Amino acid sequence: MRYIKDIIPSNAKVLPDYFNGSSSNIAGASSAAKAIGAIIAVALFLFSLYSITHPLLALLSIIMGLGLLPSMYPWIEQKLQFDYTPAVRLLVYGILLLPFLGMAGYYGKADARLAQEQLLIKQQQQREQEIAAVKDSIRRDSLHTYLSLLKHKHLKGNLSDSETNSMLKKSFSMAVSQEEKHEITVIKYDIDKENTLKLVKAGKYRPAVISLTDLLAQSPEDPSLLYNRALCYDKLGEQEGAVRDLRLAMRAGSTEAEKYHDKINPERKRVTGYITRCCDGSTSYARGRGACSWHGGVCNWNDPIYETYRKYE
Numbered sequence: 001m002r003y004i005k006d007i008i009p010s011n012a013k014v015l016p017d018y019f020n021g022s023s024s025n026i027a028g029a030s031s032a033a034k035a036i037g038a039i040i041a042v043a044l045f046l047f048s049l050y051s052i053t054h055p056l057l058a059l060l061s062i063i064m065g066l067g068l069l070p071s072m073y074p075w076i077e078q079k080l081q082f083d084y085t086p087a088v089r090l091l092v093y094g095i096l097l098l099p100f101l102g103m104a105g106y107y108g109k110a111d112a113r114l115a116q117e118q119l120l121i122k123q124q125q126q127r128e129q130e131i132a133a134v135k136d137s138i139r140r141d142s143l144h145t146y147l148s149l150l151k152h153k154h155l156k157g158n159l160s161d162s163e164t165n166s167m168l169k170k171s172f173s174m175a176v177s178q179e180e181k182h183e184i185t186v187i188k189y190d191i192d193k194e195n196t197l198k199l200v201k202a203g204k205y206r207p208a209v210i211s212l213t214d215l216l217a218q219s220p221e222d223p224s225l226l227y228n229r230a231l232c233y234d235k236l237g238e239q240e241g242a243v244r245d246l247r248l249a250m251r252a253g254s255t256e257a258e259k260y261h262d263k264i265n266p267e268r269k270r271v272t273g274y275i276t277r278c279c280d281g282s283t284s285y286a287r288g289r290g291a292c293s294w295h296g297g298v299c300n301w302n303d304p305i306y307e308t309y310r311k312y313e
Helices: 021-028 031-050 055-067 070-080 086-156 161-174 178-201 205-218 223-235 239-251 255-264
Strands: 267-278 298-310
Touching: 031 055, 031 070, 055 070, 055 086, 086 161, 086 178, 161 178, 178 205, 178 223, 205 223, 223 239, 223 255, 239 255
Parallel strands: none
Antiparallel strands: 267 298
């Protein structure tokens, strides 16, 4: 038969506390036992948080912790309908302790193995990073040595064009960072510029123009390149192109380009009209009697007016 609480009114009860086992149990429990139970319960709750990655162990810890709280005794007795005496608690926790300790030991070893594996992986990654750093240091040193050798041999004139291109190609294959690639690009630019200027000095103007145009695509405001392409254009009879490049070089501050511009495109004069010139040097637009009457008379009735111009504007 199931026990139903408060089915008999309180004033009609003969033994009002007979079925209230929880009250007698709580009353019978000492303060020290209550305190110890609460402390163990809190420890189990904290352990459940620590073992949250293992849900089964965490759940068992919470259940055991709740069972040790004195405030939970009445609820347990009401739901399970038996006296939750110290002997019963001891038996229950003796039974629960075996799977709890077994799971705690198993998961503890598993966590230790996992931590050891992660440590080994981290150490391996660190070793790989150190090896990669050493390799990269060796690569960078090799690249800088190779570039120094390339520049030295090129300055000495010990490299053919094919050898130079081969060394530049190998340098690019060794480069990794953008700074290294930029450094090689600058070296290649300097080498190409030097070879192009040699073409200009050798009088090979047409191939020099092609090479100079390629270089100007990389550095459009280089006054030296503009001046030399203007020189090539002039030698090839393309004065308009020469004047255009010389003016760009002049804007970049080249005094050499300014002199060359005046040479191939000098200022010229032409008559744009005539005017009356008075004897005191002033001018007059009058053509009849009385012209320059206040300026010493007319010295030249048709003094020409000039304007300066250049052939290639």
